[in-house]
Amino acid sequence: MIELTRGPIEYNALTERVRRAHCGAVVTFLGTVRDLTGDRTTVALDYEAYPGMAEKKMAEIEADTRARWPVGDIALVHRLGRLDVGEISVAVAVSCPHRQQAFEACRHAIDRLKELVPIWKKENWADGSTEWVHPNAECGNKASAQSE
């Protein structure tokens, strides 16, 4: 399943949801709002999406992950709106028969989500300024590591 939500991500329920009798491994990744990026302090992040396309791309990532690994079930959820430091912005839960498959599948899904899904974050810095995060693919962007 895939979901965009404005409410808190219930990661316990999400993890339970993907558990299957034939799957001996469940991996859940949580991305959380970090307080420091380089030497700058974040007080909150605002997330927005292009909703229809974001859901389409998340569904494609789910299908692609299922095609590459023996996934029992997989859930990708991204939260939108204002998130304070420490809150969960994204969750990916995957079950597979064995742990290596589950780790690889979860890693693949979150990496592709961060690369392809049209969602953006805006930094709300402690000095009161704000800044949309639009990473520069060629040379990297220190802000792009937020929530990893």
Add this chain to the structure above:
Amino acid sequence: MQTIQVHVFARFRDVFGTDVVEIILPQPATVRELRAAVVLSKAEISGLLARSQVAVNNEFAGDDALVCAGDEIALIPPVSGG
């Protein structure tokens, strides 16, 4: 000529001050022509636009793809979800 409605997000939306920008293009027109027209309307976004993708009907589109008034068009600046 045709009027193309372009959905904009994040920094693009802040710069344009709106969710949807109307761009007038010849018919037919390509994504390349759309990009050029967008820069003409707001020169300050040329750097970010060069690093951005254009989506036509919820799919990333190359510069030779056609854009039509009935399509759903969006500018996708570098994403930062997660």
